[in-house]
Amino acid sequence: MNRLQKANEYIQNNKMKTTNRPYFHFSPEIGWMNDPNGFSFHKGKYHLFYQYYPYDIVWNDMHWGHASTEDFITWEYLPVALANDKAYDANGCFSGSAIEKDGKLYLMYTAHIDPNLGFDKDESQIFERQAIAVSEDGVNFKKYELNPVIGEKQLPDGYLICDFRDPKVMEVDGVYYCVLSVRNKERRGEIIMFKSNDLLEWHFHSSIYQSKFEENTLLECPDLFSINGRDVLLFSEMPCDPIYQQEKQNTTSYVIGKMDFEQGVFTAEHKGLLDHGQTFYAPQSTEGKNSERLLIGWMHRWHQTMPPKEYGFNGMMSIPRELLIKNNQLIQSAFIDHEAHFTAMFSRDAIKLQNETVEISGEGIGYLTLSVPRGSNTFTVELNKDDEKSTKITVDAQNNSISYNSDYGNQGLITIHDAFKSDINKIELYIDLHSIELFINGGEKVATFTAYYQNKGKNISLSSNDNIELKNVRFKAFRG
Template sequence: MKIIKGIRIILFACILILFSNCNNDDISSKSNAELVTVGDNDYRPDFHFTPQKNWMNDPNGMVYYAGEYHLFYQYNPNESVWGPMHWGHAISKDLVNWEELPIALYPDNLGNIFSGSIVVDTNNTSGFKTGSESPLVAVFTHQNPANNKQTQSLAYSNDKGRTWTKYANNPVLVNNNKADFRDPKVSWHKGTQKWVMTLAAGDEIMFYTSTNLKNWEYKNSFGKNVGAHGGVWECPDLFKIKDINGQETWALLVSINPGGPNGGSGTQYFLGDFDGETFTSSQVETLWLDYGTDNYAGVTWSNEPNGRNLFIGWMSNWSYAQNVPTYSYRSAMTFPRTLHWQKSNGKSIIVSKLATELIYATGATVIEKTDVPSDLELLDDATLGGGKFYLETTLDFSTINKANIKWGNKSSSVLIEYDKANGELTLNRAESGFKFNNLNGNIIKCPYVLPASNQLKISMLVDKSSMEIFLNDGERVLTALVFPLAPFNNLEITANQKTKFIKKIKLSKLSK
């Protein structure tokens, strides 16, 4: 006992000596890189929707009505992991400030409430109207937890979406031979004067039509032997899409899990034609809406007042969504985006741009420069450290081959690199803190060949634990989560040689 007591005294003395020799600079550097404790509030975004508590995944039933953008979503009110699905509900007037409302749809004797959509039944084709308001009709998947059987059902609201009544004769569409038969996206087709249901069924998309939302007739299928088939197809969306000149084509979005471009879940798309019954596409290449790992199951708003294809996605990935280091809640949605189509390097693609409502979140300018002589370094910046900013920069690759954007601190960071010779942008979050189940080595790759101008415009929206990166006005997009263990208060933009390559840079705060 005396020997043990003596050893304890010696150890205690050594610890005192060790700490007495630590100067303030050492303690400061460690607190910046290692000793800061982070929690849910440090990661909860301010400008993206998150539920107050518990689990959220796919966006559902997005509809605009009477001055409000409605966002419904897959929700487990009991835990912060996936479980019995309900429809959560939130509304916004500006897409920046969201109000969470009571749960809209609960599980019942037919099963859990999986994904679906909502339409404004202006002409009361369903017969559900009881008052002065147009009925909002939800078309959703019932999932029987006992046998996983999936059927399609209806619910309706006559009070602007505040309360919901399930249709007495649910389900309205049954299935006997498909293990996966879900996520109906319904829209009105003017040409045929019918409702069209776009439905995911295993590894294909099935199309049904109806005149009253209650009785559905199968028309056609799409997807066999085209696109990516590394996993189950989910959460489809079908809509007309315009280019900047107003020329229209049709777009079909299909989420897939697994099989995304950088591992885990992702969203592919097809451009083609739709006649009200059949979707056709001559596309042979698999095209991805977002090359990042954290944009899944996204669809567009119905009845959008400005005629926009306004999109939002679930900002996570099924490979690690239930393990990210937020514990009172999981997860967040992307910031809303508008979708257009255009020609790029001779190919038709969808371009994504942040919704113009971002202006309601953009605050003071921190730095704005043009024709920067060489590399740029911004250290110990409070805006960067706060993790809420919007960065816009244009880099000229006429005389350089590689350029890096590094956001981090003394010991960890996230690194964006563009390699002109390889025609590829990479986002490396291997040393950013949380390891994301080591998905794809924590390196996200995005193929992109520069235009003839040799210029690369990078726009990046950062909101605490998320990065949404847009290349050349949305020709490519990467959405990625990042969970720093301490504030990232430094920014460096460098090239593989010393020359003038930063055409412009603007860093703005985000504020409400």
């Protein structure tokens, strides 16, 4: 039995054992999941591939899981697309992307070699090269017989093959380009670009973005796309070496600028943080059905407590976000159909708070929105609430500050401040079994939080020690 057959049979025979999966955030049928891969719209459906290890809830030999959807709520789980079954990818099929060409779906991924599988790292034994797999039907993939297509021969001097991964492929005016993450010989992160006429034969084109030496940063999972004539480069940032783990968090950033593909030059104009929480990483975008730019990311807090083993799964994706540019800033709004999947449970045009608590709902799972009038005082939204515990989101409208503190998951106090171009005027919260996604001012800022704590409370309430009136308070429960 080959590795693909083994993985698919294991999933079918064991997937019924998983429990406590989220309601409207994508999760694997069973096992471990991380980075979204190959996010694409192909033949009328959105396809999501993902880093996958079906046999346990911890990271190990990376496969590519695969699912498709039309609404991002109802998913069809498809057979595992890739397994590490070749000499060049023996220790993992790492992250990559998908692109359609001549009606076929091409996957480009990082073929990973590390005989120690990262647990006793020896960089001299680690090789990351780029490989291709092709499908006629979008489900069954065949690896290209001349893989890998980008390796030592194509990688210029000055870069380390041990950290060379995450290809994101795009087509511009009939030419294919690929951005890749790489570590340079100064041991810092850089994003480089390759060029091809046929997706199979690639040549180094240029270096388009470099982290500063003093930032002590490695860049991962680059993505490059255009919105209304502006170019956007995404990448995830992590410590370049273990000694910097205490000073550098894993985050995801965006840079708005201008990409000259012919010359291979990216001119950066504005950098921002894509998510202000601590549980959003390795996002990938695609052009949607109606030419929207859609984004989905992995919701995971580094070094957090894992889910209980009896859950049988580990990993969730964010809800998809539509991206726009406004006032030189990336705006993210939830791309989800409220009317089809959420039912109105609470609706008040105004709620006055003064040293009191108002109960909104006992449903727990759903969508909460409210408006904050100009000049408002401080108030707190409590989620996952029972008699003793809750998740508190405190909004200090006068000082344009929002803080998050939860009794679940030991995340500690997280504060968002000095980051708003305008007063805080609107709060939106998507609340699922293990996650909260917070959208501020229609997506001017977003923050994502996760906790796999069992038996959270279900009540939702508003409270304030000041005199305040909130407007347009609405709660919709998720109904599937």
